[in-house]
Amino acid sequence: MGSINFEKLDKLAELSVSTGVALQQGQNLLITAPSDALPLVRLIAKHAYKAGAGLVTPFFSDSEITLARYKYASDESFDVAADWLYKGMGEAFDNNTARMAIAGDDPMLLSDMDPERVSRANKANSKAYKPARERITQFDINWNIIAWPGLAWAKRMFPDLAEDDAQTRLSEAIFMASRVNAEDPVASWKTHNQTLKEKREWLNEKDFKEIHFKGPGTDLKVGLADDHEWMGGASMAQNGVICNPNIPSEEVFTTPHALRVEGYVSSTKPLSHQGTLIDNIRVVFEKGSITDAKATKGETVLKKVLESDEGARRLGEVALVPNSSPISNSGLLFYNTLFDENAACHIALGQCYSKCFKGETNLSTSEISERGGNSSMIHIDWMIGSGEIDIDGFGKNGEIVPIFRKGEWVD
């Protein structure tokens, strides 16, 4: 790991334990990570034990072993997943184990593999992962994702640099975006969380029925779900622990109404989807559903995505991010949603977040649907914000309130 700043890496680890997952005294911690993130996992384990962790259990995946499977395994292999492991993880979460995930794999690892095999493996894994995923999406326990500057990922972002230099550049970009360059990252996140809290509380107080995006190639009215709640920054898991699931995170977001989106919208950054780059997306919505979709690059893949299921053509999330966010300022495309979704306002096709509703925490699928929440097997974020976007909120009594001007919060 040649020239990654070890002191900053240590700060990132400490931040992820204290502010990210907010590990509690005596709480166990399950970490999933790429094998090359071992140096970061070791630092996290150290800080977790210092913070009073029960047991820290790391689980490493390895991209070479994944590729060996695609290269050598029989077709039947791709219908198999580690049911026993995910079921066990679900049990661990039921026993209040906290969860940390380290991102860092090559975003295009499988781009040259047989799509049929990729699809079979995804399907089998998605099914097997259900017991673990449910606990996470229901927010049963405190969790956190941070990133490790994986070499292959770094080379995708900086193809012209030597491997070591690319990794260093990516590590610095991660440190910047994760706010660990600050003297006191924990204090910096406290301030940042306060800002996000003020924004989301203001939006929740306004309780807009619709927000209106206007900019080059975009004139989109996004109706919001009944009882929608804006979220963002630190939030409380069902086990009562206030954590920051995503580091970095710059967004406030909520649930659109699946049937009330009208107009057209253009993407402002390329979308990296399972190894394919989809660029210059332009779609038209009628009654919440996409009726026309174009892209200058990756249009076939985009159209296939939209055909995943009925909900894939509708919105599951709308998120506001100022154009001056650190990630936007970096000008980098990370090919990773954890970062890229924090560079600009975005919308997501597909499944909505069940937690983005007021009042009761665990709404049933039909209760969510009644309120206008979308459901789908996909959830794909793409960027529609820029320095030229204006956003207005439409109140229930007809008032129009400016939210963003030229890509920035109005107040």
Added chain:
Amino acid sequence: MGSINFEKLDKLAELSVSTGVALQQGQNLLITAPSDALPLVRLIAKHAYKAGAGLVTPFFSDSEITLARYKYASDESFDVAADWLYKGMGEAFDNNTARMAIAGDDPMLLSDMDPERVSRANKANSKAYKPARERITQFDINWNIIAWPGLAWAKRMFPDLAEDDAQTRLSEAIFMASRVNAEDPVASWKTHNQTLKEKREWLNEKDFKEIHFKGPGTDLKVGLADDHEWMGGASMAQNGVICNPNIPSEEVFTTPHALRVEGYVSSTKPLSHQGTLIDNIRVVFEKGSITDAKATKGETVLKKVLESDEGARRLGEVALVPNSSPISNSGLLFYNTLFDENAACHIALGQCYSKCFKGETNLSTSEISERGGNSSMIHIDWMIGSGEIDIDGFGKNGEIVPIFRKGEWVD
């Protein structure tokens, strides 16, 4: 991994898949390994998928994370173990997942840690590991252990060499002992297994009631359990797969009678037990139980071991290994039972193997006890063989049959 011979490492991986675990078409494989054994695990995964594996799931432990726990965690941490993981592994084995374990950790990793913490962690882990351990000791599924030349382990064996050189030396010792230096290791193991089979079949046919070890400092009569069966080399798991659990393996072994061991015996090699070296052991047996125990080094630890429980003073295994075995010829002390037990005839204090009985495969605890099988929470092998040891078998009709002369098989 500087100068480890990659071609031989690949042969070791292939051997472990084909001859060791004998992975079946469509069978899943669970691998446990130290994190630095990743290069070997990748090769095993490749060969496993080539052999038609369903899914290969590696689980890595990391000695630095273990040490961070001892350094930073609270006392309470040491009562916690990964129940969910071991329970899951048990389920995987119940679904016919094969198991491969990679040895390679520093044998003295915990030697400077608080013994109280070590003991608490061992106890908690041993309890949690039960669902997985039971499937392995009952031989429900095909399994295999091989070794990776871990750096810290190598430095223990070759303290005067530079790290890289020590690792190279250890890797060559592992390749030699595992018979991967042969042109065709799989064929070499076939021949080797045939030899072990002939020995164990001859011993089973003779059905000795007692075997008699004689040599410098040793005059020991080891009564054998009723219905004892000699095992060694390839054997069949309950799922019908013939595998080689240990690579290397040079022994044929069986169950002594817990009440019928008489005489005295001296160790011929030092015993490395949880970071302590116990040297020049000399013990006296009366009616199967050790009545006197001495050692020139580590005597206190030895005596503590004997006090673990009632069965700790009695024998659970007796094993025959010729003095000309490759590991004995190497003259190396590996500080690892997988290797050291294959350098000389040995006995083990504590728990017997339930599989070393004729007839029915799954004997109950009381059935084993009725036949003279010992039970204990420990199982510790130590070496009593050398080039000066003679062994005779005492038949049920009074005949005396020479088995070893000067440390070698008679026939």
